[in-house]
Amino acid sequence: MGKIKTAFKVAKVLGGVAGGALAAVAGVAGACAYNASKLEPASPQGAPLDAGGYHADDAAVERFREILRIPTVSRADEAERDDAAFVQMAETLRRLYPHVFAAFDEPLSFDTFGFLMRWRGSDPARTPVLLMAHHDVVPVDGQDWDYPPFEAEIHDGQIWARGALDNKLCLCGCMEAFELLASQGWQPPRDIWFFSSCGEEVRGTAAEEAAQWLNDHGIHPALVLDEGGAIATEVPLNVSEPVAMVGVSEKGYADLTVRAVAPGGHASAPSDNDATRLLVRAVERICANPGAPKLIAPVEAMLQELGARSSFAYRMVFGNMWLFRPVVEQILAGGEETGAMVRSTYALTQLSGSTARNVLPPEATANINMRVAPFETVEEAVARARALAEQVAREAGMPGCITVEIADGVSQEPAPVSPHDDPTFDYVRRCVAGVYPEAGCTPYVQSSCSDARAMNEASEHVYRMAGYIYSKTARELIHAANERIPVADYKRGLEFYVAFVSNLDKLDA
Numbered sequence: 001m002g003k004i005k006t007a008f009k010v011a012k013v014l015g016g017v018a019g020g021a022l023a024a025v026a027g028v029a030g031a032c033a034y035n036a037s038k039l040e041p042a043s044p045q046g047a048p049l050d051a052g053g054y055h056a057d058d059a060a061v062e063r064f065r066e067i068l069r070i071p072t073v074s075r076a077d078e079a080e081r082d083d084a085a086f087v088q089m090a091e092t093l094r095r096l097y098p099h100v101f102a103a104f105d106e107p108l109s110f111d112t113f114g115f116l117m118r119w120r121g122s123d124p125a126r127t128p129v130l131l132m133a134h135h136d137v138v139p140v141d142g143q144d145w146d147y148p149p150f151e152a153e154i155h156d157g158q159i160w161a162r163g164a165l166d167n168k169l170c171l172c173g174c175m176e177a178f179e180l181l182a183s184q185g186w187q188p189p190r191d192i193w194f195f196s197s198c199g200e201e202v203r204g205t206a207a208e209e210a211a212q213w214l215n216d217h218g219i220h221p222a223l224v225l226d227e228g229g230a231i232a233t234e235v236p237l238n239v240s241e242p243v244a245m246v247g248v249s250e251k252g253y254a255d256l257t258v259r260a261v262a263p264g265g266h267a268s269a270p271s272d273n274d275a276t277r278l279l280v281r282a283v284e285r286i287c288a289n290p291g292a293p294k295l296i297a298p299v300e301a302m303l304q305e306l307g308a309r310s311s312f313a314y315r316m317v318f319g320n321m322w323l324f325r326p327v328v329e330q331i332l333a334g335g336e337e338t339g340a341m342v343r344s345t346y347a348l349t350q351l352s353g354s355t356a357r358n359v360l361p362p363e364a365t366a367n368i369n370m371r372v373a374p375f376e377t378v379e380e381a382v383a384r385a386r387a388l389a390e391q392v393a394r395e396a397g398m399p400g401c402i403t404v405e406i407a408d409g410v411s412q413e414p415a416p417v418s419p420h421d422d423p424t425f426d427y428v429r430r431c432v433a434g435v436y437p438e439a440g441c442t443p444y445v446q447s448s449c450s451d452a453r454a455m456n457e458a459s460e461h462v463y464r465m466a467g468y469i470y471s472k473t474a475r476e477l478i479h480a481a482n483e484r485i486p487v488a489d490y491k492r493g494l495e496f497y498v499a500f501v502s503n504l505d506k507l508d509a
Contacts, residue, residue, distance in 0.1 A: 032320045039319035041308045041440050043433075045426045049506060050434035051498040054180065056491035061159070063096045064172045064490060065152035067135075068161035074136035074202045086113040086198055089135055097175045099182035104194070108213065113198035114206025116213065119178065121190040127222035127509055128191035130214075130459070131500075132207075133171035134200035134227070134451060137163040143481035160484040165474055167227045169490060170466050171196055177497035189505040193221065197451045207451035214458045221459040222509035223424050225500070226452035228464020231432070231439055234472040236338070237303075237310040242439040244432040246425070247446035247464030248298045248418040250453055251344070252372030254411035256385060257365060258283055260402045264354075264362035273396045276353045279364040282389045282402045283348050286368060289388055293333035293342035294375050295325060298420055298443040302341075303328070305442035340447045344373045344381045367407065371447055374414040382406060415453040415462070417445075423508040424461045431503065435467070435496045461509070467496030 070089050075081040090113070094101050107115040121128070140149045140162055147153045152161040163169075174194055181188075193214075197206040214220070229245030260279035262271075270277075295303075300321060307318030317324045332338040339345070350367035354360065372381045382404065389402040419425055420443035429441040452464050469489045477483045 028323070032316055032323065035319040036312060036315040039304065039308045039315045042305055042429070042442070044430040044441075045423070046430050046506070048433035048437065049427075049430045049499050049503040051495040052502060054495060054498045056176070056494040060172075060176050060494060061487055061490060063176070064169070065154075065159060065161070066092060066096065067168050067172055068152040068159070068163050069150055071150045072136050072163075072198070073139050074199045074204065075139075076202045083113075086135075089113075090115075093175065097179045100175055100178045103178070103182040108210075110209040110213070111197075111199055111204050111206035114196065114204070114210065116193065116195045116210045119182075119188055119192040119194070121188040121192065123189055124191065126190035128193055128219065129504060129507070130193040130195060130221040130224045130455065131174050131497075132195045132197075132224065132226035132451060132455070133174060134167050134197035135163075135171050136198050136201050136204075137166070137168070138201045138479050140481070145481050147482075149481075149483070154487065157488065158484040158486045159490065160482060162483055164483050164485045165470070166478045166483070167200070167466070169468055169485060169493065170227050173467060173494055173497040174501075176494050177501045180498060181502060186502070188501070190222075190507075192501065192504070193219070195451075200451045203449070207454035211454040211457045214455075219458065221455070222461060223427065223507065224452060224455045224459045224462040225428070226450055226455070226462070226464050227466050228446050228448075228450055228452065229444060230466045230468055230470035230475075231436055232470055232475070235306060237306045237314050239306050239309045239440075241309060242436065242469060243306065243309070244429075244436065244439050244441040244465060245302075245444050246420070246428055246441065247450075247452070248420045248425075248443040248462075249374045250415045250446040250449060250464065251340075251374065252370075252378050252381075252412050252414040253449050254370045254372070254378055254382070255349075255407035256346075256368040256370055256382065257405050257407045258286070258368060258385075258389060258402065259363060259365045259405075261363050262398070262401060265360045267358040267360055270360060273398060274360045275362060275364040276360070278392065278396060278398070278402060279351070279353075279366055282392045283351075283366045283368060285388045285392050286385045286404075287346045287348055289384075290339075290345050291343050291373075291376070291381070291384055293329040293339070294373070295321075295329055295332075295342055296373075296375055296417070296445070298417060298445055299341050301420060302442045302444045305440055309440055340371065341445065342373070344376060345371045345447075346385065347371075372414050374417055374445060376414075378406075378411045378413055412449065412453065416456050416460075418456075418460060418462050425463070427507045427509075428463055428465065428500075430506075431467075431496060431499045434499050435492070436469075466493070467500070468493030 104117040107117040147160040149162040228247035262275040307314040347369045353364040
C-alpha cells in the first residue's frame, strides 16, 4: 500500500510537471506564431525614388551593343592582352557619351586602362559618392557559343555577348545616366566619382591604386556602389517576387598549396602512405571540414526578408531565430549553395602527382581555393587547414610530411560588413522601390570577389549590386557560354541608374 501511495505521489508530481511542460510548450508555440505573424518584408524608410519618367530607347541599346563588340579580354599575363581593344574602348566611350566627358574632369589612369573621374557637384562640402564598374571581360576560349560572343546579336529578344551580364551593363548603366542628365544641363548636388577597372577579372591593381589615390587625397565617399548582387528572381525559400540582393561584404580569398612528400618508387609496389594517397586523404579531410557555421547579421537579415515573403512555415522559423538559430545554421551548412553563406569554404581545384603513369612520385601537390567568411580571418582558416592536414600525417605515422601554404603568398581578408540598417543603405532600397516596386531588398554576403573590396579603405558604406534583373538562368551564364540579357531587362536597369544619380540630393549622408 505504501508503494502504491508513493507511486500516486510520484504520478501526481509528474503530472504536474507534464502539465507545466505542456503549458510551456503551448506558450512557446504561441509566441512563435505571434512572431511569425509580425514578420514582414522590410520597407524603405523614405519615399521610393524613381527615374522621373525616363524610359530607355532603342538608341541606348545600340550603344550598349557597340560597347559589347569590343573584345576587352583581360589576361593574367599582360603580354597576352590585346591592348588595342582597351584603347578602342576608351575612344568609343568618348564618342558615344560626349556630354559625360565634357561634364567630368579629365580621367585619371590606373593600371594603364583603368580610369577614375569626377563630376563636380554644386556643393563641395557634401560628401561625394562613387559608382563603379569594370570594362574587362573573361575569355571565351574553349566555349561553344550559339552566336558569336563579340557581335552582340539580338535573338529571341535577348542580347548575346560576353560582358552582357558581367560587367559592361553596369558601365553603360552609369554612362547612360550621366549622359542623360549632363545633356539636360543638370549638375549633381555633390561630387560624383566614377571608376572602371581594366583587370577585375584577373585581380588587377587598378582598384587598389584608385582607392589609394582617393585616400591620399582625403576623399571618402559616403556611398560606393559596384557590381555584385542584382534584382534576383527565383530566389530561395520559394519566394515568388524578385529581391534586390545588395552585397554588404564579400568573403576573403586565398589559394592554398597542399604538398605531401614520401619515398617514391615503382608503381608495382605501392604503400598506404605514398605521397599521392597522403595528399588525397589530406585534401578530402580539409574540404570536408570547413569549420562551424555561423549566422552573421546580414545573412540573418537576408533570411528574415526572404522568410517574410514566403510561407507561414518559413516565417515561423525565421521570425524566431532566438529558438531556431542552431537548427538553421546546420540546415544551411548542409546545402551546397547555402553552406557558403554561413561558413568558410575549401574547394579542391587542382591535383598534381607523377609525370609517369607507373611511377610513385616523391611529392604530390594540390590547390585548394579558399573563401573566408567575414567572421574569421585568413590566418584562422589556413590554421584549420594545416591542423587537418597534420592529423592525416600523424595518423600515417609521418608527422610533418604534409604542408599547407598560401600560394604565391597572396591572400585577401574578408571585406568589412557595411551598415545595412541606416539611411545610406536605405537610399539604395528607395531607388530599388522606385524602379522595381514589385521587388524586395536585402543585404547579403557575396562569395565571389570584386573591385569593391578595395574601396573599403576609402568608405564605410560599400555596396555591391547591379541594378538589373538577373534570373536564375542569367546568374548561371556569368562567365559561361551564351551569356545574354533580355533587351527589356537592360532598358529597365538603366532606369535604376538614372534614379540613383538624379536623386542624390535625397541621400542623407
